[in-house]
Amino acid sequence: MIPSAFDYTRPTSVDEAIRALTDAGEDGKVIAGGQSLLPLMRLRLAAPAMLVDVGALGDLRGIRDEGDWLWIGALTTHDEVVHDPLIREHCGLLSQAAGTVADPAVRHRGTLGGSLAHADPAADLPAVAVALDATLLARGPGGERSIGAGEFFQDYLTTALGPGEILTGVRVPKLGEGWGYHYEKFHRTAQAWAIVGVAAVARRSNGQIGEARIGLANMGTVPVRASAAEAAAAGAAADRDALREAAQRADEGTSPPSDLHGAADYRRHLARVLTGRALAVASGV
Amino acid sequence: MTAETAAPAAEFGRSRLRKEDARLITGQTNWTDNITLPGLVHMAFVRSPFAHARITSVDVSAARAMPGVIAAFSGVDFPEQGSLPCAWPVTPDIVMPPHPPMATEEVRYVGEAVAVVVARDRYAAADAVEAVQVEYEPLPPVLDMRTALDESSPKVHPQGNKCFEWVFGNGDIDAAFRDAPVVLERNYRQQRLIPSAMEPRAVVAAWVADEVTLWSATQIPHVLRFALAAFFAIPEQNIRVIAPDVGGGFGSKLQVTAEEVLAVLVAKRVGRPVKWTESRSEGNLTVHHGRDQWQRIRVAADHDGRLRGLSVDLLANMGAYLMLVTPGVPLLGAFMFNSIYKMDAYSFRCTGIFTTEVPTDAYRGAGRPEATFGIERTMDELASELGMDPMELRRRNWIKHEEFPFTTIAGLTYDSGNYEAATARAVELFGYHDLRAEQERRRASGDPVQLGIGISTFTEMCGLAPSRVLGSLSYGAGGWESASVRMLPTGKVEVVTGSSAHGQGHETAWSQIVAEKLGVPFEDIRVLHGDTQVSPKGMDTYGSRSLTVGGVALNGACDKVIAKAKVIASGMLEAPPEEIEFAHGVFSARGGSGKTSTIQEIALATFAAHNLPDGVEPSLDSEATYDPDNFSFPHGTHLCATEVDTETGEVSIRSYVAVDDVGRAVNPLIVEGQVHGGLAQGIAQALFEEAVYDDDGNLLTTTLADYLIPSAADLPSYITDRTETPATTNPLGVKGVGEAGTIASTPAVVNAILDAVRHLGVRDIPMPCTPERVWRAVQAARESGGAR
């Protein structure tokens, strides 16, 4: 498992990093924790000629309370996401899901920004990002911009980031009063990827579901929202049967893959069952 | 534990931590890949992307021209490469096709080596691999054993796809089935597995003049040296094979590999030492695989469950070529399908079949897990057919403890065992009856999560093996083991063993045996192994043989040292030898002078040699070789409770009880470790692991993301215990334990899964029982009307 030869630079400012990336053009790649990029390089499925290591960019680090949302730096590791008190308090779904990523070694190196920028539809955190309506913050040659999670993931391993653009952080809305959450990951071994993952948040009031948002992992080429199930859940009674009923629509509009770990029809079935379970936990029934 | 054994002495039976672990765990040791030599260069292989193809050309010139590249070769550059050996021609008319280490004309599995590049570093070597141009003319693959023998099937080798047919039986099988009140047939798939040793294979080869040293992450340095001499025309005295610390093997390193042979040839050709270490993906593609059988099992029984006859018909996938013991592996199961049960007749047939897949060979248990699965699954099916508790069915058929020694229908003589005791203990620890009650409740309430109980009352034959039996089975070598003991002048001890540890803890167990026998401190003993120059004789480590053969040889070597020391002591203590007693490291004259001498003092006296009795050579050392009279038959009762989520198909193991009887335990902690690891691998076959080829013969499970190996997080906390029925076939009373857990556990888990969903109408679920397969089986049963 030996990658092709590559150059490496570790800039100390975002501007410098953007320049290095722009100069490298097609052949350049950001590296953060390396937990997705390095395996691809070692299998020679990716062969970037220039790696721009963003690890020394202070602007990409930190977790801040900015009122209605948290700002979470792109370099925040999965392990930090699991343990950070602010994230646990306001965006518990993210902490819970990050705790299911791989194993401790990967969680100590892999970053939230890397996971989102890699845009693997089987990954856990992109599904959470769409369920939470997170906003992704990017800086590039054209300056700063913010991209809604729904628009960020464009295709398999493809995001809205343009040439020379770096993901700097994520704005995650705080879950308010009355909201609950749950991440239901279905996988064969503890370290394995999700066959299907369901990230659900739900607001309960007066014995009913006021609103629910559901993100699905590994049910298509991008993380998707289970909109039909969300609509069915809204206004439904907060009980198991009603939620299971609403969850029957969880796979609507999805196009799950068939692979070694599950055929498409099985994934559809799982999405329905798991959505029912995730909604039940999220709404405390 | 039964009370019939003597109280364990201080060292024998003591749960010591393993003395080798610090260096193994920290990696601060000489793993093969850690070895560097002056001028070392690196090999990398170009491997076939086709399952079956004719090689029309191999052009290595571009690779040779790349920076850092020293040389590049294809198969035709090595006319001397010969054929990799198969030591087990199981029938006189077996088809044994040539197996060149590097293909020259045809490739027969994805991953077969077609060229090798040699470069100054691994990076340059990996780049150069991409520059080798190979042209192929694809040929049709052969991937399904069940159709491989059809007239219309493409052929893997010109001789056809049938490798051998081996039949065996005892008793009147027709009579047993004729008029039998109950006859049941089941077909099981033993999926293909990839032995996944933690340390990948690695080789370093270096020539000095006409002597070659080969370091290899191998289980079998001695066999490898013999093979290099016998099959590759290197004078044996000029070959030194070193297995430094080796990080596991599970049978995958019980092999003479293409890479080892090519390392030796390439090193000679380039005049520099060479190294090769496989990556995990390269290993998955090329290391020999395990299992891979179709089993057709028919059983005939009386209404009360008494077994009349058992008939077994196997298709065994050899893969593309025969490797060291490929054809023999399924036959190691031939004597084990009858397991612990009495019956009137038994018949066995195995057809070995070539396919365009990686060759199969030994993998932890080798033949016995397949057999145990076949019979234990079938016993559960029969119990269900008879409406009988599956434990009761077993009890009615097993050999009673007072019947030992017992010669089975397969002709083996089990020396000892106590199935009643192990089962009673397991049932108690498991809470069998409470779980059955809970199972009833869940069935009654239609709980989406159903509970199942799986039983495996297993035995196995290990401690390979009496040489004469191996001879009668056409195996090409013996089954003895050698050991020597050297008392050093300062009273310390060097032990040399022909067993070749690769993670089992031999250094600790062997030290305990010597400490017990010679009465020297555990810490004063050094165990040497794995280097044919240090340990020139041996048959190495596999088949749970080390303790039962190598340990017994060591016991004999200790006896010889004691006997000689007695003669010397008799001189020193001025008493006739027959009056010298030896206990706890001290010689004393019976009833006499009260003078004593420690074994260390005798060692020093031997070194000085000033006052040795006449005719005594000045040394205190010995060598012993032991050839067992019989196999070793550990046994046990394993019970597994699974919860099956019928909505998702997810299986979780709620509890697992393993009560093993491995005779006397030298080090119970090591036994426990072997059981734990064995269970993990057996459970892995039941639930997780499978090597999958696509329709073109590409291996899909090349990484650990697709070939799923469970970790501690995926496995239950085992409840383990032992009963202790000493072996009567060796002086230590020991039995093998290396494979027991793997052999026992797979059917326990699958039986538990079936037990959870059988009432829904599910009759079988192929392994591994993935959530998807479990869910589909439940769906299919529901759609076809549910319970019978």
Ligand SMILES: Cc1cc2nc3c(=O)[nH]c(=O)nc-3n(C[C@H](O)[C@H](O)[C@H](O)COP(=O)(O)OP(=O)(O)OC[C@H]3O[C@@H](n4cnc5c(N)ncnc54)[C@H](O)[C@@H]3O)c2cc1C
């Ligand atoms: C054994 C193993 C198991 C795993 N299991 C799971 C799992 O169960 N669930 C799961 O969700 N993930 C899993 N992962 C993936 C893991 O979560 C990765 O850490 C994550 O996907 C990538 O983060 P990283 O920081 O390591 O990114 P890198 O590997 O460094 O980069 C990944 C990609 O993102 C780009 N990138 C990274 N940072 C930025 C940035 N700031 N701006 C722009 N582009 C950027 C890189 O250019 C690259 O294309 C697993 C990984 C391994 C090795």
